[in-house]
Amino acid sequence: MARKPARPVLYLEGPDGQMLAHIASDALVGRSPRPTEQRVAVQLESPGRELSREHLTIDLDAEHQIIVTDQGASNGVGITLPGETVVHWLTAFTPTIVPPGSVLTMGDVLAQIRF
Known part of the structure; x- marks a missing residue:
């Protein structure tokens, strides 16, 4: 039986x-x-408290594509693709494939997502 590649x-x-x-x-x-059966909780510091309690989800699909979903956060989730300067704002509750190296804007928190 073939082994599934490590996540x-x-x-x-x-x-x-x-x-x-x-x-x-x-x-x-x-x-x-709060963690759920499907997801671990990842707590980030938000100096200005602009990050919602539960701001977004980050998942990997079977092909290891990164999927980000805004959870209806007050300040939304913005994505800046690698090599770009424009912030693309996600539609709440719509899963979006995001390439590694993208910068997530989550209220007053900026973070690059990578492997």
Whole structure:
């Protein structure tokens, strides 16, 4: 029987290179998220409290594509694709495939998502 390839670990890195989080499974990210059966909780600091308690989910599909979903956060979720400067704002509750190296704007928190 063929072994399933190991799931890669995702990293959220701040603008100054500070490691904000290691994500080894599907995750619910926010200021004070609660874990669920499907997702681990990833808590981030939000100095201005602009990050919602449960701001977004980050999942990996079977092909290891990164899928980000805004959970109806007050300040939304913006994505800046690698090599771009324009922020693309996600539609709430709509899963969106995001390439590694993209920068997530989550209220007052900026983080690059990568493997």
